[in-house]
Amino acid sequence: MVKRHTDRNVCAPFELLEVPLRIFLQDIEVSDTELVFMMGQYEVQIPTDRLYADNHMWVKQKEDRAYVGFTAYSVRSLQDVYFLDWDLDAGASIEKGQTIGEIESSKAVSGLSAPCDGADLQFNEVLLDDPSLINTDHNEAGWLFSVKTDTHSADLLTPEQYVNFLDQGWEKTQRMIKGQIQ
Numbered sequence: 549m550v551k552r553h554t555d556r557n558v559c560a561p562f563e564l565l566e567v568p569l570r571i572f573l574q575d576i577e578v579s580d581t582e583l584v585f586m587m588g589q590y591e592v593q594i595p596t597d598r599l600y601a602d603n604h605m606w607v608k609q610k611e612d613r614a615y616v617g618f619t620a621y622s623v624r625s626l627q628d629v630y631f632l633d634w635d636l637d638a639g640a641s642i643e644k645g646q647t648i649g650e651i652e653s654s655k656a657v658s659g660l661s662a663p664c665d666g667a668d669l670q671f672n673e674v675l676l677d678d679p680s681l682i683n684t685d686h687n688e689a690g691w692l693f694s695v696k697t698d699t700h701s702a703d704l705l706t707p708e709q710y711v712n713f714l715d716q717g718w719e720k721t722q723r724m725i726k727g728q729i730q
Contacts, residue, residue: 601705
């Protein structure tokens with residue numbers, strides 16, 4: 549069960565212990581609008597107004613379009629994003645898992661896969677000129693693209709399921725990024 553806190557200053561039990569951090573779902577701090585996953589000493593906010601994909605993208609339905617962006621977890625893992633390239637043209641249809649572009653950061657060059665099916669692909673024009681907005685406002689203005697779709701039929705994770713997914717992979721992730729987290 550996720551603990552719900554109305555006061556964001558309440559410390560979750562794991563913050564008080566001086567032992568290797570292993571975050572369990574019952575220890576995740578929650579406000580009314582977000583969950584918080586502790587990535588070492590760094591808070592990773594998981595807004596509860598959207599769904600999540602296992603490729604660390606969020607999907608937020610607004611009317612008939614789904615807006616897609618990177619989660620705080622992926623931005624923290626990538627660190628500074630400075631190049632974004634799309635393989636498809638605006639207006640295209642996409643399928644879940646389809647490679648749709650590439651992102652380059654200070655840590656890696658990574659392929660981008662669609663988190664859901666959709667039609668009428670539209671890109672965030674602001675990011676085409678300057679993708680650094682992904683680093684500073686990945687949950688809102690730094691969205692990547694939108695598609696016409698209904699996320700209710702997509703195989704996506706709830707915020708609680710996404711936090712559980714992060715928790716299950718944390719040990720492996722921690723080994724991969726050893727040295728980044730103090």
